[in-house]
Amino acid sequence: MSGSYLNLIGLALRAGKCTLGEDAIVRDIQKKKAKLVLIAEDTGKQTKKKLTDKCSFYDIPCYMVDDRETLSQAIGKAGRVAIAVLDQGFAKKLQSLLDESIRG
Numbered sequence: 001m002s003g004s005y006l007n008l009i010g011l012a013l014r015a016g017k018c019t020l021g022e023d024a025i026v027r028d029i030q031k032k033k034a035k036l037v038l039i040a041e042d043t044g045k046q047t048k049k050k051l052t053d054k055c056s057f058y059d060i061p062c063y064m065v066d067d068r069e070t071l072s073q074a075i076g077k078a079g080r081v082a083i084a085v086l087d088q089g090f091a092k093k094l095q096s097l098l099d100e101s102i103r104g
Helices: 004-014 022-030 045-057 068-075 088-103
Strands: 018-020 036-040 062-065 082-085
Touching: 004 018, 004 068, 004 082, 004 088, 018 022, 022 045, 022 082, 036 045, 036 068, 036 088, 045 062, 062 088, 082 088
Parallel strands: 036 062
Antiparallel strands: 018 082, 036 082
């Protein structure tokens, strides 16, 4: 995957436009606050299923990204497996970067 989306995640977090933690992310998905959810490839089956099911039910884009180590490093917090982006601008840009890296 391209590293440019990781820089953008870090920026979004510093801007206060991200939610971390499974319960908080689920809550933001249900309230339709989350605009995009990123899940690490090596997330546990149950967590992955719970988040992807919530995203599909509430029609929120969801992407599988690198491993938890890479994701955690991008935001400067250890052991993070999922991130919800709350800002539409950041979400759109991240989606275009992720779609580009999937295609390219």
